Amino acid sequence: MLLSPEELASLVEVRHNSPHQLLGMHPLGDDSGLVVRGFFPGIKSVEVRPLHDATLPRFQLDPIAETGVFEGVTQAAQQVFAYELVMTQGDGGTWHARDAYSFLPSLSETDLFLFAQGNEHRIYDKLGGHLRVIDGVSGCTFGVWAPNALRVSVVGEFNQWDGRRHAMRLLGASGIWEIFIPDVREGHHYKFEILISTGKVVLKSDPFASFCEAAPKNASIVWNNEKFIWTDQDWMERRRGFDALRAPVSVYEMHLGSWKKKTATESFSYRELARPLVDYLLRMGFTHVEFMPVAEHAFFPSWG
Structure with missing residues (x-):
């Protein structure tokens, strides 16, 4: 040995x-x-x-x-x-x-430098779970900022939720833990298993997850956002000829999860909300809508 x-x-x-x-x-x-x-x-x-x-x-x-x-x-x-x-x-x-x-780290020294500065403006592309092909191998990179953790592992259905199988590495003094796991696919459920300073092991959802289980479950889900096809080309073209500085502005700030609900415990989907929301905004004379964070979150009523 x-x-x-x-x-x-x-x-x-x-x-x-x-x-x-x-x-x-x-x-x-x-x-x-x-x-x-x-x-x-x-x-x-x-x-x-x-x-x-x-x-x-x-x-x-x-x-x-x-x-x-x-x-x-x-x-x-x-x-x-x-x-x-x-x-x-x-x-x-x-x-x-x-x-x-x-495999080498999926985050570069530049990524870590900008993160430490607070100038990494696309950190959602670096942290969380992201499907990638590295050296010809399909899999998923995982990253999470846990500066006070003693150990972080990725657990999921691909490793029988066993924290011994995929312990992550701490990248220098950044506080970021990272690993690339081959063969992880879209739809796989996962969490981070964290050993905290008291010696207790806790399970946490991914704060940068693109998709989560519906409550009361709270596992994060590997998802490919790149496959979404935008269909707003006509609107984007019209916007180029619009002078926002000379137009009226009236902003409606809202939280989608609580603005309107089917029942006390069931929310509408984005598509189900689209038409009644637009009708309401036009009727009330608003020109813009500002959504409180729409990032995926394991607790939909959360405003934070």
Whole structure:
């Protein structure tokens, strides 16, 4: 075992704040080969297989006692390469998967610099869950700002809601935790599992989620907002010829979730609200409407 007892304990107890430093593929300290590690509770055996070059080595990872941590070394290659893991369960079932700990951070140093300045004006594109293709691999990047957390994991139906499976890395002093998880798809439910300073583990919805379960459930849902097709080209064209500085302005500020409801507990959809809202605004003489935040939120009556 190349890990120190302290490093092993930090993985097994899921309290390492940058598990990518220990898990995944890394050059050996003397550059004589490569080491691959993974934390796979409940798995019987793990094999590393190269993806793009058949001349690169295939090798087995050995379990470290009964910890769920596997480690393997090869001296047949010195440069990190793309690989997949072939995992075998106790019942003999096997599956192939890319290693979530083999990918570089999805946020750049510039992203973190602008975030720290308060000048990252598209932070909703960086934090939350976003479907991406990285190095030809489809999956989802997850990011959350939790500066006081001791550990953050992504849990969901793709990992049996097990916080040991996808612990995130803390990106420097930014307070942002991040991970790319291969094979996560649109519609998958997830939450963040957070170890707080008191030692308690709590589950939290994603504050930057694009989609959430309806109350009383509160899981966040991976969703692809890029597929929405805008149909407002004619209106945008007319707006170019409109001088807003010489036109009257009367703004109606409103909260969609409570403006009008079907019942005390059931809200209208956006499309159901559109016509009665426009009729009301025209009847009252308003020229503009300002919506209080329409970001997805697990508690629809919330005004904040």
